[in-house]
Amino acid sequence: MKRIAVMNVGGDCPGLNSAIRALVRKSAIEDIEVLGVYDGFKGFLEDRVFVMTKEHVSGILERGGTILGSSKFDPTKNPDDFTKLKENFEKYQITAFVIMSGHTGTEIALKISDEGMPSIVIPATIDNDLPWTDFSIGFFTALETVTKTLDALHSTASAGHRVIVVEVGGDEAGWLATLGGLTGGADYILIPEIKFNPDKLIENIKKRYDEGKKFSIVVVQEKCPLSERLKLIQDQYPESSPSEIVSKYIKENIEGVECRNVNLGYMQRGGTPVSFDRLIATMFSTKAVEYVKKGKVNIALSLKGFDITDVPLTPDLLKNKEIDSRIYEIAKIFF
Known part of the structure; x- marks a missing residue:
């Protein structure tokens, strides 16, 4: 046998x-x-x-x-x-x-x-970063978790006129962050594969405020590389994650903004499979x-x-x- x-x-x-x-x-x-x-x-x-x-x-x-x-x-x-x-x-x-x-x-x-x-x-793997397959077990449930979390954060971000920076998993790939950010209505998405221009992020948030949308949801992939400008901040806070550094940069460059961090962490691994x-x-x-x-x-x-x-x-x-x-x-x- x-x-x-x-x-x-x-x-x-x-x-x-x-x-x-x-x-x-x-x-x-x-x-x-x-x-x-x-x-x-x-x-x-x-x-x-x-x-x-x-x-x-x-x-x-x-x-x-x-x-x-x-x-x-x-x-x-x-x-x-x-x-x-x-x-x-x-x-x-x-x-x-x-x-x-x-x-x-x-x-x-x-x-x-x-x-x-x-x-x-x-x-x-929830990361969906395997080169030989279109999708892997776990990715779609994790994606649903990211999407629903961003949905929930929209109401509190809007009510408190906050910028909320959400850290999303994915290891070295931006699948969860990109698809989750897209389906969850993120206003900016930072991932390892795309070079990040911090000026564009600040312009985006300010523009939304000028248009009367006094809140923003920013998704940051957990291993997103930082620009040289943000690395200077990271030198001061070496234990901080990329999403925390992005949050500090936003607060330093937009006067009076209230910025909060949410790390989805192991929530993305848990739950009933879709x-x-x-x-x-x-x-x-x-x-x-x-x-x-x-x-x-x-x-x-x-x-x-x-x-x-x-x-x-x-x-x-x-x-x-x-x-x-x-x-x-x-x-x-x-x-």
């Missing part, structure tokens, strides 16, 4: 439970055994492994997070850990790992494939089982339109997928 070991590696995201559920249910039909692994490769090395049945995944479709837990632990960094990984792979007679992850799990999958431990990577995340999670997992049955491994699954395809595990998968500039240009219409 073929045997899958399923785990979540890296940050958690909404939709993982939907993927686990589909994997177990489809595997039962195909007579493939599923081993659930707690806390990624850390749990695998610690023998925190169990045979998953339909009962384990009953009622988890709508739950956020993951019933298996997650970890960024990399078993390839320490020789003893790597030896233990190979021993457990043989002990549990694993046909293939199914790794639900972003770049973190993909990099590990690449390393262990050379040592005869095959895997299938299911793209799962329908599209549940859908693609189910599609990815059922396809993964089909590939295991065929003996096709050492691949990453990809969503292209409504088709699930696959790409071989190569170092190119570790690149960062930047925001489509056409989407940012649409967002700029509202700046």
